Amino acid sequence: MVQTVVFAICAVASVAAGVAVFRVDSMARATLALLASFVFAAVTLLLLELSYLGILVVLMMVMEMMIMVVFMVMYMMNPAGLMPMTMVHNNRGALAISIGVFVALAAGILLLPWPTPGPPAPGDPTRDLAEAIMGSKMLVMMVIGMVLFATMVAATVLATDRGRYDRYGDDLRRREPDDPIRGGVGR
Amino acid sequence: MGESAQSMPLWGVVLLPVALLLLGYWAAAWSAVLTARAAGTPALGALAAPARESARLLVQQRRTVPGADPLLWRVGGAVVPVAAVLAVLVVPVAGRAAGDLSVGVVWFNAMEVLIWAAVWTVGWGANSVWGLVGAYRFLAQGLAYELPHMFALITAALGAGSLRVSDIAAAQGGLWFAVLMPVAFGVYLVSSLAMAYWGPFDQAVGRDLSGGAAAELSGVDRLVFCVGRYLMLAAAAAMAVPLFLGGGAGPLLPEWAWSVVKTAAVLALLVWLGHRLPTVRMDRFTEVGWVVLVPLTLLQALVVAIFVLVGW
Numbered sequence: 001m002v003q004t005v006v007f008a009i010c011a012v013a014s015v016a017a018g019v020a021v022f023r024v025d026s027m028a029r030a031t032l033a034l035l036a037s038f039v040f041a042a043v044t045l046l047l048l049e050l051s052y053l054g055i056l057v058v059l060m061m062v063m064e065m066m067i068m069v070v071f072m073v074m075y076m077m078n079p080a081g082l083m084p085m086t087m088v089h090n091n092r093g094a095l096a097i098s099i100g101v102f103v104a105l106a107a108g109i110l111l112l113p114w115p116t117p118g119p120p121a122p123g124d125p126t127r128d129l130a131e132a133i134m135g136s137k138m139l140v141m142m143v144i145g146m147v148l149f150a151t152m153v154a155a156t157v158l159a160t161d162r163g164r165y166d167r168y169g170d171d172l173r174r175r176e177p178d179d180p181i182r183g184g185v186g187r
Numbered sequence: 188m189g190e191s192a193q194s195m196p197l198w199g200v201v202l203l204p205v206a207l208l209l210l211g212y213w214a215a216a217w218s219a220v221l222t223a224r225a226a227g228t229p230a231l232g233a234l235a236a237p238a239r240e241s242a243r244l245l246v247q248q249r250r251t252v253p254g255a256d257p258l259l260w261r262v263g264g265a266v267v268p269v270a271a272v273l274a275v276l277v278v279p280v281a282g283r284a285a286g287d288l289s290v291g292v293v294w295f296n297a298m299e300v301l302i303w304a305a306v307w308t309v310g311w312g313a314n315s316v317w318g319l320v321g322a323y324r325f326l327a328q329g330l331a332y333e334l335p336h337m338f339a340l341i342t343a344a345l346g347a348g349s350l351r352v353s354d355i356a357a358a359q360g361g362l363w364f365a366v367l368m369p370v371a372f373g374v375y376l377v378s379s380l381a382m383a384y385w386g387p388f389d390q391a392v393g394r395d396l397s398g399g400a401a402a403e404l405s406g407v408d409r410l411v412f413c414v415g416r417y418l419m420l421a422a423a424a425a426m427a428v429p430l431f432l433g434g435g436a437g438p439l440l441p442e443w444a445w446s447v448v449k450t451a452a453v454l455a456l457l458v459w460l461g462h463r464l465p466t467v468r469m470d471r472f473t474e475v476g477w478v479v480l481v482p483l484t485l486l487q488a489l490v491v492a493i494f495v496l497v498g499w
Binding site: 028029035055056058062067070073 | 256258259288289290293294296297300301303304307308311312323326329330333350470471474475478479
């Protein structure tokens with residue numbers, strides 16, 4: 001009973017915060033409304049007794065949204081993003097897509113057979129989750145991790161205009177790299 | 188949300204924020220004493236300085252700023268002390284925590300990260316250039332310390348084989364984790380200073396930005412923001428005790444007393460460090476964090492992992 005009430009409150013609040021993202025006229029408010037929406041959604045995971053995942057969603061979403069808001073504000077058309085703005089574009093297209101997605105999902109709920117209750121929840125869902133992810137799929141996870149990391153390094157290398165020859169000289173003999181920002185590790 | 192059998196009695200849960208406030212006052216008073224000693228004024232009188240300052244801020248009129256975002260501005264400041272109180276819910280006192288979650292370490296870290304949102308919102312909401320620059324600096328600082336901080340937390344959890352904070356405290360029967368994993372302990376203390384935007388990581392609210400993220404705060408808003416900072420520092424010190432200092436273990440005194448004594452000592456050390464060290468520029472510390480601290484904490488985690496595998 002308590003779970004149902006908490007779920008209902010969080011579901012409504014999550015949708016309301018999601019709506020607020022497109023109603024407010026400030027990038028900061030939009031970002032924090034989106035963050036609130038995700039946090040309410042994370043409570044659903046806690047209700048499923050997936051406490052590790054639920055708290056991790058809160059942790060990651062707060063960090064992610066704060067980094068995102070900086071970039072969003074930075075790239076906005078008006079200085080520092082402090083002027084009123086709108087998150088809504090291409091209203092008709094967006095309306096068509098969202099109604100289509102809603103109909104498809106609602107049809108799925110009504111038409112598909114629901115799973116019957118399986119075995120009872122394990123004693124330590126965190127451990128079970130870790131084994132499910134890290135057990136047989138460990139190789140996949142590691143390969144994907146390396147590919148992602150290589151992509152990030154490659155993207156950074158391609159994006160930066162300064163290579164190692166700029167930093168350490170043509171013969172790479174310069175002892176201290178010539179960086180535009182001094183300081184840090186002993187420079 | 189697996190609760191352990193031994194959870195804190197209700198009065199303990201009510202007392203927890205009060206205890207945190209007292210610890211926060213201790214931090215503020217010790218900081219005032221250090222300031223007074225450096226200035227050559229009577230140190231004893233400085234013990235009441237935080238109370239005087241609080242009273243002054245309580246009666247001070249709120250400053251208003253044109254074009255501010257009052258909602259975000261006020262909410263952001265209020266989140267700082269709330270996050271600190273939520274963070275200490277998982278800290279066991281005498282073996283009992285208010286909410287001894289099976290993933291307590293992750294919970295603690297998640298509540299800490301709320302500070303990112305809080306400080307950024309405070310800086311942004313004021314519609315002030317100094318506040319905005321301070322807020323951006325704080326996010327850069329977060330990126331610089333968060334990964335080493337996470338690795339330090341995880342290393343302690345790895346040593347105990349559990350994310351539950353009381354398990355981590357209990358796993359240090361023979362030897363404190365501060366001795367077994369000194370690098371993780373050191374990095375934890377450093378990142379604790381950074382997360383509470385305390386010196387030497389106080390650039391986000393530094394004097395060069397006339398207070399940075401807190402530039403336009405006045406009256407009760409400033410009081411809440413500053414109290415929150417001391418509470419956060421106190422929460423970090425309180426968490427260091429079960430993670431690295433053996434929890435309530437110690438001779439003669441009861442367990443809760445040892446927890447308090449150790450927390451107060453760590454807190455005093457943190458405040459003192461903040462006064463002794465010059466402010467670090469974040470563009471410089473980021474490189475130190477990523478080039479030095481991340482590999483160091485990873486190596487520390489590797490060493491602990493090997494120890495765990497061979498069974499200490």
